[in-house]
Each structure stands twice: as C-alpha cells, then as structure tokens.
Amino acid sequence: MTEKFSKLKSISESQIIEKYLKKLNFNKKESFGFNNxxxxxxxxxxxxxxxxxxxxxxxxxxxxxDSAQSIxxxxxxxxxxxxxxxxxxxxxxxxxxxxxxxxxINWLESFSDYLIKLQKKYNFFxxxxxxxxxxxxxISSTFFGHAEYxxxxxxxxxxxxxxxxxxxxxxxxxxxxxxxxxxxxxxxxIKIKNYFLKKYYYPTPCMIGYKIAKYCNSGIDxxxxxxxxxxxxxxxxxxxxxKLNSLPTSRFMKxxxxxxxxxxxxxxxxxxxxxxxxxxxxxNSNKIQEIAHKNKIKxxxxxxxxxxxxxxxxxxKSLVPKNYFKHFA
Amino acid sequence: MTEKFSKLKSISESQIIEKYLKKLNFNKKESFGFNNxxxxxxxxxxxxxxxxxxxxxxxxxxxxxDSAQSIxxxxxxxxxxxxxxxxxxxxxxxxxxxxxxxxxINWLESFSDYLIKLQKKYNFFxxxxxxxxxxxxxISSTFFGHAEYxxxxxxxxxxxxxxxxxxxxxxxxxxxxxxxxxxxxxxxxIKIKNYFLKKYYYPTPCMIGYKIAKYCNSGIDxxxxxxxxxxxxxxxxxxxxxKLNSLPTSRFMKxxxxxxxxxxxxxxxxxxxxxxxxxxxxxNSNKIQEIAHKNKIKxxxxxxxxxxxxxxxxxxKSLVPKNYFKHFA
Numbered sequence: 023m024t025e026k027f028s029k030l031k032s033i034s035e036s037q038i039i040e041k042y043l044k045k046l047n048f049n050k051k052e053s054f055g056f057n058n059x060x061x062x063x064x065x066x067x068x069x070x071x072x073x074x075x076x077x078x079x080x081x082x083x084x085x086x087x088d089s090a091q092s093i094x095x096x097x098x099x100x101x102x103x104x105x106x107x108x109x110x111x112x113x114x115x116x117x118x119x120x121x122x123x124x125x126x127i128n129w130l131e132s133f134s135d136y137l138i139k140l141q142k143k144y145n146f147f148x149x150x151x152x153x154x155x156x157x158x159x160x161i162s163s164t165f166f167g168h169a170e171y172x173x174x175x176x177x178x179x180x181x182x183x184x185x186x187x188x189x190x191x192x193x194x195x196x197x198x199x200x201x202x203x204x205x206x207x208x209x210x211x212i213k214i215k216n217y218f219l220k221k222y223y224y225p226t227p228c229m230i231g232y233k234i235a236k237y238c239n240s241g242i243d244x245x246x247x248x249x250x251x252x253x254x255x256x257x258x259x260x261x262x263x264x265k266l267n268s269l270p271t272s273r274f275m276k277x278x279x280x281x282x283x284x285x286x287x288x289x290x291x292x293x294x295x296x297x298x299x300x301x302x303x304x305x306n307s308n309k310i311q312e313i314a315h316k317n318k319i320k321x322x323x324x325x326x327x328x329x330x331x332x333x334x335x336x337x338x339k340s341l342v343p344k345n346y347f348k349h350f351a
Numbered sequence: 352m353t354e355k356f357s358k359l360k361s362i363s364e365s366q367i368i369e370k371y372l373k374k375l376n377f378n379k380k381e382s383f384g385f386n387n388x389x390x391x392x393x394x395x396x397x398x399x400x401x402x403x404x405x406x407x408x409x410x411x412x413x414x415x416x417d418s419a420q421s422i423x424x425x426x427x428x429x430x431x432x433x434x435x436x437x438x439x440x441x442x443x444x445x446x447x448x449x450x451x452x453x454x455x456i457n458w459l460e461s462f463s464d465y466l467i468k469l470q471k472k473y474n475f476f477x478x479x480x481x482x483x484x485x486x487x488x489x490i491s492s493t494f495f496g497h498a499e500y501x502x503x504x505x506x507x508x509x510x511x512x513x514x515x516x517x518x519x520x521x522x523x524x525x526x527x528x529x530x531x532x533x534x535x536x537x538x539x540x541i542k543i544k545n546y547f548l549k550k551y552y553y554p555t556p557c558m559i560g561y562k563i564a565k566y567c568n569s570g571i572d573x574x575x576x577x578x579x580x581x582x583x584x585x586x587x588x589x590x591x592x593x594k595l596n597s598l599p600t601s602r603f604m605k606x607x608x609x610x611x612x613x614x615x616x617x618x619x620x621x622x623x624x625x626x627x628x629x630x631x632x633x634x635n636s637n638k639i640q641e642i643a644h645k646n647k648i649k650x651x652x653x654x655x656x657x658x659x660x661x662x663x664x665x666x667x668k669s670l671v672p673k674n675y676f677k678h679f680a
Contacts, residue, residue, distance in 0.1 A: 059432075060436075064399075072389050075479065083483075118406040120406055120408055120491075154489075174391065
C-alpha cells in the first residue's frame, strides 16, 4: 500500500502513460496507441471539429488538498460546458499535466479512474497529452467536439424580442466556495452545507447544447457570472431586460437568501455556474421546453432582448455592476 | 515607458486578448474573432487535422530571466517539430498562458510580437486560448497541422535494410545548456560560445516532414535524445546499426569534441535537437537527398534497420545506455 503513495520519481514517464493514461484512450485509432508524435482527428458527415481549451491552476481554480476526483471534474466540466455552448457534442481531448513533487501514484490512479467515469458518461476519449514537472499542479486541456456548421451556436446573433432562457439554477458553486472559505456558515443545516460544497467541488456541465442548437440564435455558458456572460452575448448593439424573480434559484438557495446570508446580486455576478444562457426566437419556446424536459434539464425563460444597450431589470434598473472590469491578477 | 513595465494587474483579461493575442489570429474565420466559447477547424481536400501538444514550464524548459522571444521560440519549435515528424504542415494553434505576477505588459508585447514573426515564417495562426495566473510561468499549446492520411509518418513501420537518415547536426542545444550552466567553459572562443547559446535559446524545427513524407516509412523528431528516440522507432521487433562517424556534428561541435570538453555519447543521448530521424527504403535515397537539398536542409545517411533488437555501432557495440530509464521527477 505504501508503494501506492510513493512519489512519482519512482516511475518513468512512459510508465505513467502506459499505466494511467493509455486506458483513457479506449484504443482509438486516432492516437496510434500513443506511440506517435501526434494524433489526428476524424470528422463525421458534414460536422466540423470544434476546439476549446481551458487550464486550471492550484490555488486559483482548486486547492492543494482537493481530491483528484474534484480536480478531474473541474477540468472536464469547464471544457465540456464550452463545447455544449457551441452546440457541439464531445469527441476527444488532450491533457497537459504539470505535476509538482507532492503528486503520488495513488493520486494518478484516482484521477485517471475518475476521468474514465466522466469519459463514459459523456462519451469522449483521450487523444494525447504531455507530462511536465512544476511547482504547482496545473492542468491544461484541449477538448474537441463535433457540430454541424450551420448549427454552431454563436454569440452576437441575437434579434430584438428574442427570449432569454437559462438552464439549471444560478450561484450554486459560488455558495459552496463561500462556505468553504467560512464566509457563509452561520445557521445552515449540514445537509444544505454539503449540497453547496458538492456543487463547488463537482460542478456539472449542461450538455443540452448539441440537441437544442438549431432552435437557438445565440448562446453562452456561464463561467464568469450570469450578468457578465449575458453582456458578452448582447454585445454593444443590443441589451437585455430580465425578470429578476424568474431567475432560477434552488430550494436551498432560497433558504440562504431568506436568511440574508448572501445578496441576490452576488448570485448573478459569480462564476463557474456552467449553466447555459440561450437566446431563442419566441416561436421556438415550446420546442426548447420539450427538449429540456426530455433531457430532464430545468430551463427558465427569464427575459427578452431589447434595443437599448445594457442589462436591465423589468423596472429599468441597470444590473451591470458599476466597476465591471475583470482584472487579470 | 514605465507604463509598459507595469504588472498585468493594471490590465484586464479582455484587454490582454484584444491588444496582444487578437493580432495573432490574422482574422481567421475559424475563431469567430475570439468572441465565442470555442473555435472550429477546417479540413482541406482529403487532409486530416493532425493534433499535437506540448507544455513548457519555468525552471524545467527555460529560466525565469530568459527572454520572451526565446520562450516563444521554444513552445513553437517543440510543437512544430512534432507536426513535421508526422508529415504534416502547420495550420493553427491554441495557447494556454499561466502567468505569474512578474510578467509585465512589456513581456507580453515582446512575446506576442515574436510569435507573429514565427507565425508568418511557418504559416500558421492562433485559433484560441486561455489565460490563468500561476506561480511559475507555464505555457501549454495545442498545434494543428494538415496531412494526407496516406502520408502520415508513423513510428514502427520499418523494414529490415531500410536506411536511417538524420537531418541537421546533433547535440547543439545541449552544448548551449552546458555552457549556460558553466560546465563547458574552458578555452572556448566567444564566437563558439554564442553559437551554441543561440542553439539552446532559439532551437528551430526541421520542417521538411510534409514534403518528404511519402518517401519515408517511419520518422520521429529528436526531443529526448538521438538514441532514445531511434529506440522508439525500431520498437521491440527491430534494431538499428549506426555508423558512428557518419553522425552529423557541426564544425564547432568538432572543436568541442577535439578539446574533450564533451563525450560523444552525451551528444547522442541529449534532448531538444528537434532534428528528424527518418527511416527510408533504400530506393528513395536520391529523392530524399533531392528534397533536402532543394529545401537547404542538411541530411545524412547514418545507418540501417537490422533484425536484432537494440541500437548498435557498426562494430556491434550496444549504444543504449545501461540505465536507460526516463524518470518523471
């Protein structure tokens, strides 16, 4: 057993690949058994290969003692969410692992076993990758999806009077992080606490994008916060009017809000929701609801695209924070 | 001017993208002006999209005070070299930048300006990317190329009596690193010193792969050392016999060797050469030389594939180091 906890210096790069990464490839021809300098992509019918990438870094997107499973969930969710937001379905991914000395063989085993679970759930495989050593754990990943060119969901393709829809519930992962940092702790039931912690450690992507794409004009996934991401969709030419009380919050979130443990504007300006904002012509309302229902996904109509630039409540109050500026450092 | 040296916290992520990364995109349709969650890839005629990726990490692949240009050169060369080794030509790339606090606006400007230079030289563009903060500088990149499926250069497709060719000269970058670390310093002319330092800081890929692919049975680029990489090609079913004195070394390397500042076996077991080892049926010798000559690339016939597993000198001595085992940490 101690052997399993031994540090990686007792194992060669090719052994790591052989033992922990090759099983993630599902023997796909595209990768030449990980024996070549590169891999290739197939494309099916008229589908385009869609590409997205995301990195997660220790102390920024997760913490040193977080489980390998949670870290695997985060790198997969942030990328799958982008694929879904483009109207594409998952195909494969590459993995660049930069690992510090504290990573053990046991960690690699948990990490790779959990990746397999996610790969089977969402149907994608590991195409290739690269290993490095580093001082912090950093994982960088490029994900590939398939989408019909005409169905790719773009931003900025909105029309006045289009409906604005959002999937799931807002702010869940953010409350988890607040609880973790002990900023929301007074008077919450342990069940509620654990509910939100799970949302923080195991955020899930909303994979409805591919199925719903052809009924949408535009879409985005919420990674920087509902208001900020909606702003990216409407651009500078349009605006949005939001019915604040139609914004979806979970049963437990309602308790948090009622206890004044959190302000509502925090929920609509926090990140990592991984829900989709979809801009849909009104005539497609039924179709959208039907697809969501069939896929057991909660979806809420929350507002409309308007001519006036900005994001407003139904009473005309601007919802964009005054100092909206995302600093890099 | 001081403004230019200011830290990145005075600039937002979207400003970094707008000012330093968008210019690398050459306005390509595939990226939707960097406004979407993802990009798409085109494929041309019967070509496949080839994918490779590599990360470079501070203190491992470069040092903190290395110039932004040298770092840009390294991330591009390691990836382009893989594309060439697969017989593909460059198409585009994604860039994941994990940047520590010491990175300045001036650094980003140098880095991106140098990338443009390389992009124009080798004809590829930036498809997309991701920015994070971190404690060490880490750059992870996925490169895409195009190759006809039937011309993809694979490993392990060798036949007995095939010729082994190698491009350029061996061990150049390694000597640069040794000089940098002051391990090779006695009695070398400053001109020679600078020659090798340049090879270390600015390694260049040998981009002949796409042109020569259909005349080769197999190929690889030298990133872990000539012997180790040749071993990957011959696998466990074949072996190679090498004429040691036909291994290509530069005029300056001959001086280094003559002064006994380096052992010959170091040169054939060091990494980052980014030259190509090509396995070619004997009947294609003239064609290979003709293409190399036309592209002003030095190419040397250095041995043959044999039945006995292992890598041997012409006198039958094994050239594989006894403790050949690449540790991860």
